[in-house]
Amino acid sequence: MKFLISLAWKNLSRHRRRTLITLSAIAFGIAAFIWMDAFLRGAEKDSERNLKWYETGSAKILHREYWEEIDQLPLKYAIDEPDSILRALDLPQERSTERITFSGELFFRDGSLPVKFVGIDPATDGRVFHLEETVSEEGRYLSAEAPEVLVGDWLADDLDLQVGDWVDVRTRTRYGAVQTLELEVVGLVNCPNPVINKGVCYLPLSLAQYDLDMGDAVTEIVLSASETSDLEAELSVVNARLRETAPELLALSWEELARDFVAMAEMKTAGSRVLILLIFVIAAVGISNTMLIAVYERVREIGMMRALGMNTTSIRLTFLLEAGAIGLLGSLLGLAVGALATFWIVNWGIDYSNILGDMDIGYRVRGVFRGAWNPDTMVRALIIGTVMSLAIALIPTSRALKMKITDCLRHE
Numbered sequence: 077m078k079f080l081i082s083l084a085w086k087n088l089s090r091h092r093r094r095t096l097i098t099l100s101a102i103a104f105g106i107a108a109f110i111w112m113d114a115f116l117r118g119a120e121k122d123s124e125r126n127l128k129w130y131e132t133g134s135a136k137i138l139h140r141e142y143w144e145e146i147d148q149l150p151l152k153y154a155i156d157e158p159d160s161i162l163r164a165l166d167l168p169q170e171r172s173t174e175r176i177t178f179s180g181e182l183f184f185r186d187g188s189l190p191v192k193f194v195g196i197d198p199a200t201d202g203r204v205f206h207l208e209e210t211v212s213e214e215g216r217y218l219s220a221e222a223p224e225v226l227v228g229d230w231l232a233d234d235l236d237l238q239v240g241d242w243v244d245v246r247t248r249t250r251y252g253a254v255q256t257l258e259l260e261v262v263g264l265v266n267c268p269n270p271v272i273n274k275g276v277c278y279l280p281l282s283l284a285q286y287d288l289d290m291g292d293a294v295t296e297i298v299l300s301a302s303e304t305s306d307l308e309a310e311l312s313v314v315n316a317r318l319r320e321t322a323p324e325l326l327a328l329s330w331e332e333l334a335r336d337f338v339a340m341a342e343m344k345t346a347g348s349r350v351l352i353l354l355i356f357v358i359a360a361v362g363i364s365n366t367m368l369i370a371v372y373e374r375v376r377e378i379g380m381m382r383a384l385g386m387n388t389t390s391i392r393l394t395f396l397l398e399a400g401a402i403g404l405l406g407s408l409l410g411l412a413v414g415a416l417a418t419f420w421i422v423n424w425g426i427d428y429s430n431i432l433g434d435m436d437i438g439y440r441v442r443g444v445f446r447g448a449w450n451p452d453t454m455v456r457a458l459i460i461g462t463v464m465s466l467a468i469a470l471i472p473t474s475r476a477l478k479m480k481i482t483d484c485l486r487h488e
Contacts, residue, residue, distance in 0.1 A: 095402060098402050098406065098465075099402060099405055099406040099409060100406075101406070102402070102403060102406025102407060102409075102410060102461050102465065103406050103407075103409040103410035103413060104410065105410065105461070106406070106407050106409075106410025106411060106413075106414060106457045106458070106461045107410040107411075107413040107414035107417060108414075109410075109414070109453070109457050110410070110411065110414030110415070110417070110418060110453060110454055110457055111414050111417040111418060111421070111447075113450055113453045114414075114417075114418040114421060114422070114447035114448060114449065114450060114453075115421060115426075115445065115447050117447065117448040117450050117453075118421065118422065118425075118445065118446045118447035118448040119445055120448075121448045122268070122445075122446060124330075126267070126268050126269040127269070127330055127334050128300075128330055129205060129206040129267075129269070130205060130206065130207065130210075130267050130268075130269040130271075130272050131269065131271065131272065131333075131334065132298075132330040132333040132334055133173075133204045133205065133298035133299055133300055133330065134204075134299055134300050134301035134307060134329070134330055135298075135299045135301065135307065135310075135311055135314075135327055135328060135329050135330060135333075136296045136297065136298050136299065136327070136328055136333055137155065137161065137296065137297040137299070137314070137318070137325055137326070137327045137328075138155075138295070138296050138325065138326060138328065139153040139154060139155060139295075139324055139325055140153075140324055140325065140326055141153040141324075142154070142295060142296075143326065143328065148179070149177055149178050149179045149192070149295070151176075151178055151248070151249070151250040151288060151290065151295065152250055152251070152252075153295075154176075154250065154290060154293035154294060154295050155293060155294050155295070155296070155297060155325065156291070156292070156293045157292065157293075158174050158292070158293075158294050158297050159292075161297065161321070161322060161325070162297065164317070164321045164322070165314055165317050165318070165321070166317075167299065167314070169200075170203055171203055171204070171299060171300045171301070172200075172203065172204065172297055172298065172299050172300070173196070173197060173200040173201050173203050173204045173205070173297075173298050174197060174200070174281065174294040174296070174297055174298070175194055175195060175196055175197075175201075175281065175294060175295065175296050175298060176194070176195035176281060176284045176285065176288065176290060176294050176295050176296075177192065177193070177194050177195075177295050177296060178192075178193050178195075178247060178284070178288065178295070179191075179192060179193070179247065180193050180245045180246060180247035180257075181245065181246045181247070182235070182243055182244075182245055182277065183243060183244040183245070183246065184235045184236075184237060184241075184243055185235075185236065186236075188246075189231075189234075189235065191231070191245075191275060191276070191277055192275060192276050192277070193245065193247070193276075193277050193278070193279060193284070194276060194277070194278050194279075195278075195279055195280065195281040195283070195284025195285065195288075195294075196218070196278050196279075196280070196281055197220075197280075197281040197282075198217060198218045198219065198220055198280065199220065203300060204298045204299070204300040205298075206267075207226075207265065207267070207278065210265050210266055210267035210268075211226065211263040211264070211265060211266075212229065212239075212263060212264040212265075212266050214239050214264075215239040215261075215262055215263025215264055216262055216263050217262075217263060218262065218263075218278065218279070218280050219280065220280055220282060221280055221282045221283055222260075222262075222280065222283070223257065223258060223259050223260065223279075223283060224259055224260045224261070224262040224279065224280070225243065225245075225259040225260070225261055225262070225277050225278065225279045226261075226262065226263045226264070226265050226277065226278040226279075227243075227261055227263075227264055227265065227277050228264070228265050228272055228273040228274055228275060228276050228277070229264040229265060229266045229273050230270070230273040230274040230275075231273070231274055231275055231276075231277070232261070232264050234274075237261055238261070239261055239262065239263060239264065240260070240261065241260070241261045242258060242259065242260050242261070243258075243259055243261060244256055244257070244258055244259075245257040245258075245259060245277075247288070249287075249288045249289040249290075250288055250289045250290050250293070251289055253289070255287055255288065257279075257283075257287055259279060265278070281294070299327075307329055308329065311327045311328075311329055314327040315327050375479070378391060378473075379479070379482075391473075392470075392473055392474065395469055395473040396466055396469060396470065396473070398469070399465045399466050399468070399469030399470075400462060400465060400466050402465055403461050403462040403463070403464065403465025403466060404458075404461075404462045404465075406461060406465070407457065407458045407460075407461030407462050408458070410457065410461060411454055411457065411458055414454070414457070415454070418447055418449060421445075421446060421447035422446060422447045422448065422449060423446075424446075425444040425445055425446035425447070426444065426445045
């Protein structure tokens with residue numbers, strides 16, 4: 077075995093140009109696979125984070141009827157005593173906040189536009205969401221009861237709104253009466269979630285409760301969970317308690333609340349995986365060509381080795397050791413290049429803001445796309461690159477070994 081390993085290594089060093097070409101083909105495929113996977117994984121992770129930080133929280137408690145008609149945002153299905161619900165469920169108030177989400181028509185200088193409005197408690201909303209951190213410097217965050225509103229910056233650009241402008245909002249109260257609110261724009265929201273920037277406005281919760289005839293009621297209690305917690309298990313306990321204390325309510329995870337995004341992300345992921353597969357196939361074709369040429373160029377060498385008395389098993393093993401070494405070295409090189417590229421995209425990312433502008437491409441990401449480390453993919457790529465080289469070398473080697481020795485020696 078020691079002799080065969082030595083022979084395989086000498087063959088690698090003897091055919092340096094061919095070895096370098098094969099190594100480069102393998103390294104390119106492995107590096108491209110690792111980088112693309114990191115890019116897509118990063119987009120998914122950032123989208124999940126931006127969903128939790130700006131839209132859904134970790135989970136929400138809603139009225140069952142409200143959930144069934146959530147596209148219409150019906151205020152008549154509200155949670156009447158949210159504080160007592162939290163006490164009954166024994167949920168920590170420092171990780172929850174209350175909101176009212178409703179639809180309305182925003183009137184501005186040149187017309188009107190349907191917009192989603194969210195009534196938030198400025199004192200508690202930061203327990204769950206990161207909205208206050210995204211208010212532009214020229215504006216400010218909401219105060220508790222003043223008639224004011226925060227507007228997404230994309231929406232403000234479309235409507236030519238600036239801090240200090242006044243807008244009228246027409247909506248309906250909990251009992252169906254038409255209500256008009258006059259609100260001052262006190263800040264613009266510029267957050268990493270494009271859905272918020274392009275179509276959501278925020279006003280004080282107390283103001284929304286008063287003008288919409290809600291009393292102390294809210295449409296949702298939003299919960300925040302730690303990254304290490306078992307959200308599914310916690311919600312199972314919460315729902316069990318709700319069935320006993322308030323059966324008209326239910327708790328839903330962020331994945332259930334963002335089911336449209338989750339479904340779209342799964343479709344995008346499937347399509348992206350096909351793209352990654354195509355990249356890998358292209359690399360595999362390059363590896364195949366170089367490995368096939370490497371073996372077929374040495375048919376005469378195989379014939380000479382057989383003529384000198386070397387048995388078929390030893391010859392096959394020599395070529396497989398050589399192919400495996402090339403695959404391993406190429407995969408390691410690709411792993412190193414892919415890791416460097418991933419390090420760059422994780423720490424600095426790719427700024428698409430000049431290209432995409434205010435476009436919404438489906439992911440909850442704006443401007444800079446960052447990658448995410450995936451050690452499983454790196455290990456998988458290393459194994460696939462090595463095994464693929466072995467498999468590709470096995471076929472022509474076996475075919476050459478089936479040829480007569482005289483035919484091998486005459487092979488050009």
